[in-house]
Amino acid sequence: MEMNTRAVxxxxxxLPPGSRPLSVPLVQSSAFAFESAAELAEAMAGPDGAYVYSxxxxxxxxxxxxxxxxxxxxxxxxxxxxxxxxxxxxxxxLLRPGDRVVAQRCLYGGTHAVLADLAERYGIEVVRIxxxxxxxxEAAAVHPATRLLVLETIANPTGQVPDLPGLLAAARALGVVxxxxxxxxxxxxxxxxxxxxxxxxHSTTKYLSGHSDxxxxxxxxxxxxxxRRIWPRTVELGACADPFAAWLTLRGIPTLxxxxxxxxxxxxxxxxxxxDHPGVSAVHYPWLAGHPSYERAREVLDGxxxxxxxxxxxxxxxxxxxxxxxxxxxxxxxxxxxxxLVTHPASTSHRELxxxxxxAAGIAPGLVRMSVGIEDVEDLWADAEQALGRHPLxxxxxxxx
Numbered sequence: 001m002e003m004n005t006r007a008v009x010x011x012x013x014x015l016p017p018g019s020r021p022l023s024v025p026l027v028q029s030s031a032f033a034f035e036s037a038a039e040l041a042e043a044m045a046g047p048d049g050a051y052v053y054s055x056x057x058x059x060x061x062x063x064x065x066x067x068x069x070x071x072x073x074x075x076x077x078x079x080x081x082x083x084x085x086x087x088x089x090x091x092x093x094l095l096r097p098g099d100r101v102v103a104q105r106c107l108y109g110g111t112h113a114v115l116a117d118l119a120e121r122y123g124i125e126v127v128r129i130x131x132x133x134x135x136x137x138e139a140a141a142v143h144p145a146t147r148l149l150v151l152e153t154i155a156n157p158t159g160q161v162p163d164l165p166g167l168l169a170a171a172r173a174l175g176v177v178x179x180x181x182x183x184x185x186x187x188x189x190x191x192x193x194x195x196x197x198x199x200x201x202h203s204t205t206k207y208l209s210g211h212s213d214x215x216x217x218x219x220x221x222x223x224x225x226x227x228r229r230i231w232p233r234t235v236e237l238g239a240c241a242d243p244f245a246a247w248l249t250l251r252g253i254p255t256l257x258x259x260x261x262x263x264x265x266x267x268x269x270x271x272x273x274x275x276d277h278p279g280v281s282a283v284h285y286p287w288l289a290g291h292p293s294y295e296r297a298r299e300v301l302d303g304x305x306x307x308x309x310x311x312x313x314x315x316x317x318x319x320x321x322x323x324x325x326x327x328x329x330x331x332x333x334x335x336x337x338x339x340x341l342v343t344h345p346a347s348t349s350h351r352e353l354x355x356x357x358x359x360a361a362g363i364a365p366g367l368v369r370m371s372v373g374i375e376d377v378e379d380l381w382a383d384a385e386q387a388l389g390r391h392p393l394x395x396x397x398x399x400x401x
Contacts, residue, residue: 046231064249065218074220077220083110089219092233094177095147098124100127101118101148103127104130105128106362134170146176152184153181153190156307157307160286164196165196177199182202184335190300198223199222202217202220205217206335211248262374264304266306266374269377271304279313280311281312285309306336310368311366313366322344323344326383345367
């Protein structure tokens with residue numbers, strides 16, 4: 001063969017028998033070759049056959065899907081390009097015009113947005129509930145068009161933990177599909193399928209990958225028939241996981257239990273200290289005594305998680321001063337990475353809302369959200385203290401630094 005041909009047809013060296021790599025190989029190929037048309041046609045018949053095209057399936061992506069299904073105790077999974085890809089893909093596959101969705105009031109903003117869009121464009125009716133009372137759900141769900149219940153294991157940023165066992169049992173009794181976003185808890189702290197969920201979604205960008213270098217999502221299914229029903233629609237949507245992102249996520253998962261232990265331990269210490277600080281008027285952390293979800297969180301979760309929020313008495317000015325004053329923590333969006341991140345919704349993501357609108361959204365003007373990393377907790381607290389020293393009302397609190 002001439003040079004042009006030899007350059008194209010590189011050697012694909014198979015591993016000899018007994019040689020198994022310790023890490024999952026990255027198969028960065030968009031398409032796969034076959035010996036016959038019949039084999040290719042057979043491979044295209046479903047989600048679990050031979051690989052054809054990486055939008056339909058890929059060895060590295062499938063390894064991630066099987067790993068996540070194992071962690072959550074599911075029958076199968078579908079990996080997506082982002083957490084919102086997972087949420088949108090499942091919703092678009094399940095819902096039809098005129099259907100009713102019952103959704104927890106405290107949900108991630110992106111989920112709120114896609115539900116609002118579906119309501120406006122396709123006549124999907126969205127009924128909001130507190131997430132604390134199965135009877136409230138039953139009253140909202142007793143309607144022939146009710147198809148879906150949407151919950152979050154830990155709500156962002158309030159830390160609310162809904163009554164997963166009660167709500168999911170009520171949904172199952174009424175034949176309503178239960179979907180739970182488990183991104184903030186991870187399978188280490190909670191496995192919603194064990195409480196009766198039908199689908200668990202994740203932003204794998206967060207704790208599962210854990211290093212702020214991946215964008216990804218996933219849906220895990222209790223019943224493989226439901227996965228097979230949804231899979232063709234996700235292929236059409238095209239929100240498939242990239243093999244490299246899947247490989248990076250697989251690289252992060254082995255340390256997930258170790259990281260979650262540190263996230264939870266650090267967050268618990270900081271929550272207690274913020275609660276005792278004169279410049280902080282309220283702390284939202286589900287494993288902190290006095291939180292509205294405290295008792296339920298102790299029953300449902302194996303840890304309080306790594307996300308907390310706290311309210312500063314000085315409002316927007318105090319919140320902005322804090323996030324600009326930290327030196328160890330970083331001012332950035334997202335959460336779940338090894339580093340500590342802070343945001344102030346009232347002056348960033350929700351900066352266009354006035355006081356009344358912020359109150360309706362459950363966000364105090366002085367609320368700061370902190371994704372607690374795995375740094376030394378004393379360094380994190382020293383950083384928080386010096387940032388609190390920049391509080392505009394610091395003299396009232398006896399803060400002189």
